[in-house]
Amino acid sequence: MSILMDAYGNLLTDKQKNIMDLYYNCDLSLGEIAEHTDTTRQAVYDIIRRCHKILFQYEEKLSLAKxxxxxxxxxxxxxxxxxxxxxxxxxxxxxxxxxxxxxxx
Amino acid sequence: MSILMDAYGNLLTDKQKNIMDLYYNCDLSLGEIAEHTDTTRQAVYDIIRRCHKILFQYEEKLSLAKxxxxxxxxxxxxxxxxxxxxxxxxxxxxxxxxxxxxxxx
Incomplete structure (x- = not known):
């Protein structure tokens, strides 16, 4: 995920990038990120899942990580x-x- | 444009890719492409212009060509x-x- 973020992170929105960073680099829990970004645990979960999908779709087409x-x-x-x-x-x-x-x- | 197409061509639709290929690699005119793809010269022109914009936007974010x-x-x-x-x-x-x-x- 870290390699995918390095490769395609710039294609995410600032909000998406921030949440992915808090989850993968700062190792915060969904609940902590929700509190930190003034949103719900479910919303954070959905954003992370959506980002996974976006990153893998780009990798499938561009193979930058590979x-x-x-x-x-x-x-x-x-x-x-x-x-x-x-x-x-x-x-x-x-x-x-x-x-x-x-x-x- | 050829380097940008190599880098990001897979992110275009099949129709966009085909028209860009006919224009840049097969060296057809807008009119010839319009005839070949059963559309208008203006539509071909718009698609090529839109593709330029898409390719440069990706390059701005990912710098693959660079x-x-x-x-x-x-x-x-x-x-x-x-x-x-x-x-x-x-x-x-x-x-x-x-x-x-x-x-x-």
Whole structure:
């Protein structure tokens, strides 16, 4: 949910973003958020459920979270290869890295 | 427009996508598209204008096109450094690459 919020949070309204932030980042309960935002527990619950739906719909169409996780893996792998390269440079490894970058980034 | 369509095309309706594709990729005129899709030239014009607005609004909020262009540059720079590395491996270059990757991907 945190990755989805990073990717699509800007597409939510300020109110939706605020409630999702209080729930997922500040770890408040539905009741505490209701009190904090001057609304009902049920309304907070409905907003969170609606946000889930919105975020998953965007992910289904744009796959940003999936791409982000893939890029993180690419980054990790490049850095790992560069660590190897630092100690024993060789042509094969460099060529593998190149292919990997071309195929993945 | 092509980068924006790549990034956010899936958020348009099939009809919108089709018209944008005919206009930008198949290079048809408004009149030709109107004939092809059994509608009026004005309707085609309005749809294209509306799509522009939608695509730019998404870009304003998600910056996918901007990120994509940045990643292309990162990729180009990594590949250029690897070319150098292939001929004369040295520690400084490898460390520069690492910093570059960590800061940019």
């Amino acid at each position: 791409q982000k996780m893939k890029l993180e893996e690419v980054k990790k792998n490049i850095l790992r290869d560069l660590d190897l390269l630092e100690n024993s440079s060789n042509e094969e490894l460099v060529n593998n890295m190149k292919r990997y970058i071309v195929d993945n980034i | 990120q994509k262009m940045k990643l292309e540059e990162v990729k180009k720079n990594i590949l250029r450094d690897l070319d150098l590395l292939e001929n004369s491996s040295n520690e400084e270059l490898v460390n520069n690459m690492k910093r570059y990757i960590v800061d940019n991907i």
